[in-house]
Amino acid sequence: MIKEERHVLVIFPHPDDEAFGVSGTISTYIEMGVPVTYACLTLGEMGRNLGNPPFANRETLPLIRKKELLQAAASMGLSDLRMMGLRDKTIEFEDDEKMVKLVEDLINDTNPSLVISFYPGLSVHPDHDATARAVVRAIRRMPVADRPSLYTIAFANNTLEILGEPDIIHNVEAVADKKIATLNSHASQTVWMMRDMEKRLAENDADALKWLHTERFYTYDWNNDFE
């Protein structure tokens, strides 16, 4: 079961961050009539996949990824997509207070009952961890009674040792088609992976189906704060 919410605010740094582990959840909330806002901090300007022969160059990649992000939002049925204009791979070098303020403004504007982002320090990419730090700090500054819940994604190799198993498990099988459409929307990033994945799904590969149908989150534990 996916719990009813007043408003869900999703904050990630890169187009496609939402696709892998959250797009089924986003699509489900939207089908439930829960408003969802997705704030995407960059356009993935520094992505490495350009193809060989190349389909893009360093300067055209952000334009391609912006189109892909818009298509992904449409695939999820998401109408409130906010592109925040930062540059890929620079989030951790921005002023920390500016980043907290960015999150505070989003929270003040959308009044979410749930925020979804990464887990600080266990999210591998420096942009993921920097985004997560800003999200945690912004919510921590709120009075306890006013804080939205915070669901986090963690996928560093040592996640299980540090956090154990995720406590929130969403079955998103009912919106699997939308999730696949979202993944395929980000073709510049996913085309190679999806070629293999769609073959495995067609063969009813158990791991692939579990990957597609299950989204897992750690509720952020304020008694076990990262700092």
Next chain:
Amino acid sequence: MQPVQPNHLQELLNSFANKDVYIHLETTNGAYAGHFKEGFFNAGAFIRNVVVNYELGKVAGDSPHRIGLKLPYGWIYAQGITHYTVDEKDRLLMAGLDPEGKLAVSLEISETPFTY
């Protein structure tokens, strides 16, 4: 972008010499290199929209090529360049793509600033 034609790229480098130009230079293994290969020493560098005025630019070596720019008081170089193009804004975009099409290095030269 197309595979480097050294003579043509040399002409393009010549055309930007002795002018104030904006530079983008980047090397990368990707942010996930250490995640997929534990213990991988991930290093890279990035600089964008720094203005220089080079007196000599050269294409060297067989593909992947090396590109060097001699400055009045220093140097810029990139190695591993495989592809290039001149885009609609007359910017010279060069990149080194590995066999999977992943960018490993990029050097770009423009008379106008690159976006943010």
